[in-house]
Amino acid sequence: MNMVGSTIGLKQRLLRITIDISAGVQPEIISPLSACDFSSLVISLCASRLDSEQLEILYGETTTHGTNDVINGITSGDCSDRILSHSPFNSTCSEITHNRYEDYQPNCKFDAIIFIRPSIWVPLYHLFGHARELLKGSGVIIIVDSPEELVDDPESSLQSGYMKLADRSGFRRPHPHMTVNLDGAVTAISIFERNPNKTGAYVRPYCDGDECDINKLFNTVFHKDHTKIWKWKFRHSDVNPCIFLAYQENDLVAQYAGIPRYFQYMAQPIHGIQICDIMVHPKARLQMKTDGVFSSVTKTFLEEYVGKDKRFKIAYGFPNLRHLKLAIRLGIYEEVIPLLRLRSTDLTLRPHSRSPAKKLKDYDPAVFTSVWEEMDKSFYGSVLGRRDFPYANWRYLRHPSNKYLFLGLQSRWLKKVRGIAVLVIQNNTATLIDIICPKKLIPELIGSIESYLRNHSIVTLEIMVTGGYSQLFSDGSYEITHSGIVIPRCPWQDDTYISDYKNRLFLMLGDSDLY
Numbered sequence: 412m413n414m415v416g417s418t419i420g421l422k423q424r425l426l427r428i429t430i431d432i433s434a435g436v437q438p439e440i441i442s443p444l445s446a447c448d449f450s451s452l453v454i455s456l457c458a459s460r461l462d463s464e465q466l467e468i469l470y471g472e473t474t475t476h477g478t479n480d481v482i483n484g485i486t487s488g489d490c491s492d493r494i495l496s497h498s499p500f501n502s503t504c505s506e507i508t509h510n511r512y513e514d515y516q517p518n519c520k521f522d523a524i525i526f527i528r529p530s531i532w533v534p535l536y537h538l539f540g541h542a543r544e545l546l547k548g549s550g551v552i553i554i555v556d557s558p559e560e561l562v563d564d565p566e567s568s569l570q571s572g573y574m575k576l577a578d579r580s581g582f583r584r585p586h587p588h589m590t591v592n593l594d595g596a597v598t599a600i601s602i603f604e605r606n607p608n609k610t611g612a613y614v615r616p617y618c619d620g621d622e623c624d625i626n627k628l629f630n631t632v633f634h635k636d637h638t639k640i641w642k643w644k645f646r647h648s649d650v651n652p653c654i655f656l657a658y659q660e661n662d663l664v665a666q667y668a669g670i671p672r673y674f675q676y677m678a679q680p681i682h683g684i685q686i687c688d689i690m691v692h693p694k695a696r697l698q699m700k701t702d703g704v705f706s707s708v709t710k711t712f713l714e715e716y717v718g719k720d721k722r723f724k725i726a727y728g729f730p731n732l733r734h735l736k737l738a739i740r741l742g743i744y745e746e747v748i749p750l751l752r753l754r755s756t757d758l759t760l761r762p763h764s765r766s767p768a769k770k771l772k773d774y775d776p777a778v779f780t781s782v783w784e785e786m787d788k789s790f791y792g793s794v795l796g797r798r799d800f801p802y803a804n805w806r807y808l809r810h811p812s813n814k815y816l817f818l819g820l821q822s823r824w825l826k827k828v829r830g831i832a833v834l835v836i837q838n839n840t841a842t843l844i845d846i847i848c849p850k851k852l853i854p855e856l857i858g859s860i861e862s863y864l865r866n867h868s869i870v871t872l873e874i875m876v877t878g879g880y881s882q883l884f885s886d887g888s889y890e891i892t893h894s895g896i897v898i899p900r901c902p903w904q905d906d907t908y909i910s911d912y913k914n915r916l917f918l919m920l921g922d923s924d925l926y
Contacts, residue, residue, distance in 0.1 A: 469524045517544040525553045539580035540615025552603040579707045581613040612704045614711045617654035624663040632690040639811040657708040664695040665704045667712040673797040686728030717903040726901040729923040744899035753874040753889040767862035768818035776800040789850040794916045798847045820856045830856040840871040845921030853883045879914035
């Protein structure tokens with residue numbers, strides 16, 4: 412089961428080492444340690460904990476640190492004459508291979524996985540999550556890092572990251588870290604083992620091939636097949652899917668996922684993510700508590716992806732009120748923005764536009780780009796999802812099941828498209844789910860849509876938009892009610908530089924995956 416894409420940020424080397432420790436004894440701890448002594452110490456720690464005469468070890472570090480001598484010693488010349496000859500037990504190295512961590516398959520079973528400063532070059536959720544598949548039943552993870560990153564202070568963010576992710580992945584640290592002097596620098600060593608008391612779910616990121624389990628869970632929860640929609644949502648680009656999964660006894664019981672989305676604010680791009688496809692298996696719903704399955708998979712996702720120094724600055728979703736209340740109780744969301752419903756049930760009473768909107772048949776990328784650029788300028792100061800042609804093409808034109816009506820507002824004489832509307836027609840009711848239009852032309856666009864719908868005997872129009880922008884779509888004659896959907900704020904997101912976030916975020920139904 413390969414991890415998709417490279418999770419390694421810096422140059423690194425991973426080695427698979429087979430060591431004969433049939434005559435093994437406990438080492439003396441030498442201070443200060445050389446890189447050679449240090450290698451012997453770490454391997455001896457493995458030997459002292461495992462009842463085996465031969466160890467299979469996965470050993471890796473970034474090449475940007477002084478402990479590089481450890482791996483240099485193993486990889487240079489005959490390994491039995493170098494690092495391993497310093498071990499206080501008889502040892503031989505029968506195999507050394509180089510691979511990325513995510514490239515090792517579950518059938519590669521190890522007694523120990525040893526990493527030097529892993530927080531710098533491999534995401535910790537990959538370290539712990541993938542380790543469950545790679546370790547033998549009694550196998551251990553040994554992490555070597557600076558003491559401040561392995562402290563026992565629960566207020567430490569770095570220690571908190573290690574400990575939380577270890578716990579959610581089914582590991583524990585049975586003893587405080589060991590501190591040694593490595594080449595004059597204080598270094599800490601922590602051993603993590605499987606937690607025998609944690610037999611419940613464990614959390615890990617999506618791996619290539621998990622879509623089979625995901626679609627099975629989707630079918631169980633929502634009672635419909637999700638295969639085509641899943642590929643459209645999560646495989647429309649080369650970007651690795653942003654998904655975290657919770658497994659319990661080899662069965663998928665929960666998922667938290669998101670679709671990356673670019674926003675604009677003050678003419679600057681903001682990388683955001685739309686939360687979607689949140690689901691929990693019925694048998695796991697009794698665990699809806701602060702340390703339960705749903706809370707663990709959600710917090711792991713948000714801690715990894717969302718925040719000031721994370722990949723996504725903002726996260727948004729469209730939960731209903733029942734799910735929102737649960738998330739607020741668990742400390743995951745904060746209620747922020749209502750999605751309002753604007754509804755006119757008799758368009759024959761509305762003023763007639765001079766020219767009805769025209770149905771677009773030619774989806775010219777240049778037209779979409781031109782109209783989007785004008786919209787972006789007019790919404791300066793708003794947090795606005797990007798609506799250029801690549802986005803519209805993926806979101807609407809390439810949707811595997813839904814069909815959309817594109818209408819264009821044209822200039823009177825030159826017939827130039829000045830605004831674009833995206834609608835869904837169902838049961839003689841039209842729902843405006845998205846617009847690409849400069850702010851000042853929105854009232855004119857709405858009037859042209861109303862005229863088009865009247866001419867086609869459709870008399871009901873619904874519009875859903877975040878509360879701060881409802882006045883752009885109605886002259887006061889539309890009935891305005893709460894849609895039952897609230898756009899929550901994620902406490903992890905970095906909106907400190909966005910003043911009045913509540914009133915600046917512009918969202919319509921098209922910004923979701925609901926239609």
